[in-house]
Each structure stands twice: as structure tokens, then as C-alpha cells.
Amino acid sequence: MPDKADLVIRSATIVDGGGGPAMRGDLAVAEGRIQAIGALGDVTGEREIDGTGQVLCPGFIDVHTHDDRELLSAPAMTPKVSQGVTTVVAGNCGVSLAPLVTDERPVPPLDLLGVEWFRFAEFGRYLEAVDAARPVTNAVFLVGHQTLRYGAMGRDLDCAASAGETAAMAAQVEAAMRAGAIGLSTGLFYPPAQAAPTEEIVALAKVAGAAGGLYATHLRDEGDALEESVAEALTIGREGALPVVFSHHKATGRKNFGKVRRSLAQIDAAAAGQKVALDVYPYAAGSTVLLPQRIDMAEKVMITWSEAMPDAGGRYLHDLAAEHGLSDQEMAVRLQPAGAIYFMMNEADVQTVLRHPMAMIGSDGIPTDPRPHPRLWGTFPRVLGHYVRELNLMPLEEAVRRMTGLPAETFGLRDRGRLVPGAWADLVLFDPATVIDRASFDNPIQTSAGIGMVAVNGEVVWADGAATDARPGRALRRAA
Ligand SMILES: [Zn+2]
Numbered sequence: 090m091p092d093k094a095d096l097v098i099r100s101a102t103i104v105d106g107g108g109g110p111a112m113r114g115d116l117a118v119a120e121g122r123i124q125a126i127g128a129l130g131d132v133t134g135e136r137e138i139d140g141t142g143q144v145l146c147p148g149f150i151d152v153h154t155h156d157d158r159e160l161l162s163a164p165a166m167t168p169k170v171s172q173g174v175t176t177v178v179a180g181n182c183g184v185s186l187a188p189l190v191t192d193e194r195p196v197p198p199l200d201l202l203g204v205e206w207f208r209f210a211e212f213g214r215y216l217e218a219v220d221a222a223r224p225v226t227n228a229v230f231l232v233g234h235q236t237l238r239y240g241a242m243g244r245d246l247d248c249a250a251s252a253g254e255t256a257a258m259a260a261q262v263e264a265a266m267r268a269g270a271i272g273l274s275t276g277l278f279y280p281p282a283q284a285a286p287t288e289e290i291v292a293l294a295k296v297a298g299a300a301g302g303l304y305a306t307h308l309r310d311e312g313d314a315l316e317e318s319v320a321e322a323l324t325i326g327r328e329g330a331l332p333v334v335f336s337h338h339k340a341t342g343r344k345n346f347g348k349v350r351r352s353l354a355q356i357d358a359a360a361a362g363q364k365v366a367l368d369v370y371p372y373a374a375g376s377t378v379l380l381p382q383r384i385d386m387a388e389k390v391m392i393t394w395s396e397a398m399p400d401a402g403g404r405y406l407h408d409l410a411a412e413h414g415l416s417d418q419e420m421a422v423r424l425q426p427a428g429a430i431y432f433m434m435n436e437a438d439v440q441t442v443l444r445h446p447m448a449m450i451g452s453d454g455i456p457t458d459p460r461p462h463p464r465l466w467g468t469f470p471r472v473l474g475h476y477v478r479e480l481n482l483m484p485l486e487e488a489v490r491r492m493t494g495l496p497a498e499t500f501g502l503r504d505r506g507r508l509v510p511g512a513w514a515d516l517v518l519f520d521p522a523t524v525i526d527r528a529s530f531d532n533p534i535q536t537s538a539g540i541g542m543v544a545v546n547g548e549v550v551w552a553d554g555a556a557t558d559a560r561p562g563r564a565l566r567r568a569a
Pocket of ligand 1: 181182276307336337
């Protein structure tokens with residue numbers, strides 16, 4: 090038994106990320122990794138933390154983020170660290186910062202990553218830039234189909250990619266995988282990708298699959314054609330011979346409420362023959378760029394930013410339209426380019442998806458948004474405080490498994506997501522009696538309550554409600 094450690098957390102309620110029952114004990118960290126777990130009375134730590142009454146578990150893995158630029162421009166990663174997240178999965182919805190070089194404002198939704206940050210012709214150079222930025226959290230990366238498409242086809246995106254363009258995108262996928270990407274993402278819902286036929290994605294998925302990657306998808310349609318879109322993604326998974334991750338699973342639009350029971354049954358049935366996974370955010374509203382042709386899918390639309398009318402942030406589209414004597418649609422065009430929150434889901438559906446044993450948690454937060462959806466700051470504490478403690482939707486150990494062990498296994502994060510000796514010491518200590526999100530739609534930039542301590546790669550990055558100076562995160566490359 091070792092008798093010296095860098096950090097010892099004492100008398101905590103240990104939830105190991107595997108879903109088994111909690112147990113009381115100590116945990117010691119040395120050289121970035123978990124050294125020992127159990128009754129460690131004979132071990133002394135350079136730093137000691139009393140974990141009495143607190144849950145100690147693996148750091149949360151935010152499986153669905155748009156943090157690609159944040160990792161470079163705001164490496165403190167405060168929205169994530171403050172809620173216990175220690176690793177983010179970036180490059181979702183077909184939107185990745187690399188590989189693309191452009192000085193222009195890229196077509197929406199690529200502009201969610203900002204307008205001056207597309208500077209990386211090679212995926213590997215982007216990963217190096219992330220390492221050089223020394224972010225507080227770890228990150229893994231998908232390569233985005235919309236980014237590839239814009240790079241290969243420019244603004245002529247209303248058609249299928251030609252054979253030459255597809256080959257160019259496939260070569261980029263191959264290079265990204267070689268550099269350490271964990272797979273391919275698409276956002277077939279979005280205008281730059283809508284004209285891409287299934288075969289175009291299959292061609293790219295085959296390349297990612299051959300390299301051991303996975304396929305994460307924002308479906309072509311999460312409303313009227315939800316089931317057809319799930320079927321398309323499953324086809325891409327089978328033909329590309331790679332796992333499918335259904336991003337932010339939901340049914341949008343009032344007439345589609347309840348449909349998630351059928352789409353989840355479809356995914357369950359497919360699981361017998363192919364690898365599938367899914368994630369969800371714990372809110373009945375979504376957020377993305379303002380799409381004038383799509384506003385009718387929502388009951389209410391709140392503007393989060395507008396280049397044309399900066400004062401519109403935080404206002405409802407319908408109120409703005411009335412003030413200007415315009416239709417909602419005309420107003421949405423007037424506000425471009427812009428971002429919005431769409432109140433478009435059913436709370437019962439959100440809970441149905443959250444209860445599904447495959448459902449991982451992903452914030453889908455948009456950190457560049459000046460008035461972001463509250464999921465950016467509140468997702469993980471909201472699951473633990475609201476859905477687990479208040480609504481008893483699932484046991485705490487199960488919620489932690491879906492935030493840690495399950496995503497680590499799904500995304501191939503070696504030696505992470507579980508509290509076992511030898512694993513990287515990505516840790517969260519939180520108070521199960523008080524943990525809760527404080528960010529709201531009206532006041533979205535708020536840290537959460539109850540997160541006592543967060544460590545990344547063995548270094549404490551958050552303690553007593555504030556960030557420390559440590560910046561131990563890194564770009565994790567796909568394990569070969
Ligand atoms: Zn998405």
C-alpha cells in the first residue's frame with residue numbers, strides 16, 4: 090500500500106461510474122491517476138479534502154458540445170468545469186472548426202463557431218492548437234460534414250456533392266481520423282447539408298468506420314419525419330460499418346409529441362444488430378441559429394443574438410414582429426444572421442428519453458452565444474438535482490453512469506469514466522442534497538450549486554465555487 094499521494098479525498102460517498110451501488114471510502118491520486126480507493130487511513134496526501142456527505146464520482150463527459158472554438162478562445166472552460174464536466178466531445182452536428190480556412194463569414198450554422206476562427210487546413214494542426222491553448226478540460230473531436238462540405242463545395246450547397254467533391258471530403262475524413270478524431274458528425278437538418286443524399290454520408294462514414302471511428306448525427310428531421318430519419322442514420326451505420334450516436338434525441342413540434350416512444354423502440358430494435366448510442370439534454374427547448382423557414386416548429390421562439398438587431402437578444406420573436414408590423418417569418422429574415430431558442434418539445438418526451446438506459450447526457454450548449462440557452466451552464470446539475478433528486482427519474486448511480494462510464498466506453502476514452510486504480514483522475518465531488526442548476530432562460534449565465542471540487546488529470550481545477558489556476562486539459566486522440 091502506498092503511503093504518499095498528491096491528493097486524498099476522505100470519507101466520500103463513492104459512485105464509480107459503472108452503475109453499481111455507492112460505497113463510503115477514500116480515494117488517493119498520484120501523478121494524475123487514481124492510486125488507490127478504499128479505507129486509506131495510512132496514506133497521507135499533499136492535499137487532503139474532506140468528502141463527508143459528498144458524492145465522489147468520475148468527471149462528467151459532455152458528449153454533445155460546440156466547444157471547438159471555446160477551447161482556443163476561452164480555455165478556462167468555466168461553463169463546463171463549474172458543473173463538473175472534465176471532458177467534452179466537440180465537432181457535433183456536422184460543425185467542426187477544422188479542416189477549413191476562410192476569412193468570410195461561413196454559412197449558418199457554421200458561424201456558431203464564430204467568424205474568424207476557421208484557420209486550420211489540417212485537423213491535426215487544430216488538435217495541436219488545442220493542446221497549446223492548455224484548456225482546463227480534456228476534449229475529443231468529431232470531424233463535421235457541414236465543415237467538409239463548405240470546404241469542398243463553397244456556397245453551392247444545394248445539390249449532392251460530385252464524385253470529386255466526395256473524394257476530397259473522404260480524404261479529409263481519413264486525415265482527421267489519422268490525426269486522432271473519434272469519428273464523423275452530420276447535421277442533415279441544416280441547409281448546408283440538406284441536399285446531401287444518404288450515399289454521400291455513407292461514403293464518408295465508410296472511411297471513418299474503417300479507421301475505428303463512430304458516426305454522430307443530428308438527424309435530417311426530428312419532427313414529422315423522425316422515424317424515417319432514424320432509419321436513414323441506422324442505414325448509414327450499417328453501410329459504414331460504424332456505431333451510430335443519435336444526438337440530442339427528441340421529437341419537435343406539437344403534432345409529433347409522443348413520437349420518441351416509437352423512435353426509441355426503433356433504436357432498441359436496431360441495437361440487436363448494430364452499435365447504437367444516444368444523448369439528450371434535460372430541457373424542453375432547443376437552440377441553434379435562427380432559421381426563418383423553421384420557426385413554425387416551435388410554440389415560442391426567443392432570440393439569443395442578432396447581428397442586424399443586437400437589442401433583440403432575450404426578446405420573443407413574436408413580440409418583435411408585432412412591434413415592427415411584420416409576420417414572424419419576415420421578422421426572422423430581418424434579424425439575420427441570428428440565433429434563437431425554440432420552445433418546441435414536450436416535457437414528457439424529455440423525461441421518456443432521459444429514462445432510457447442508453448441515454449447519455451450532452452449539453453449542446455453554444456458558448457459563443459451572448460445569451461445562451463441555460464443548458465450551457467446547467468445541464469449536469471439539472472439532471473442530478475431536478476431529475477434525479479426532485480423527480481426520482483432514476484437512481485443517482487445510474488445517472489452518474491450515463492454521464493461517465495457509458496460515454497467513456499461509447500467514445501473510446503481509455504482509462505476514463507470509471508473510478509478504478511490506474512484510471513486518469515478526472516473527478517467531481519458534489520453535494521447530492523443541494524446540487525442544482527441556477528441558469529435559467531431569463532438569466533442564463535449562472536454557475537450551478539453544489540459542485541464542491543473538480544479535478545482534471547489529477548489537478549484540482551474547481552474548488553469552493555471558483556476556478557483554480559490549473560489548466561491540465563488536453564486534446565485526447567482516438568486510441569488506436
Ligand atoms: Zn444539433
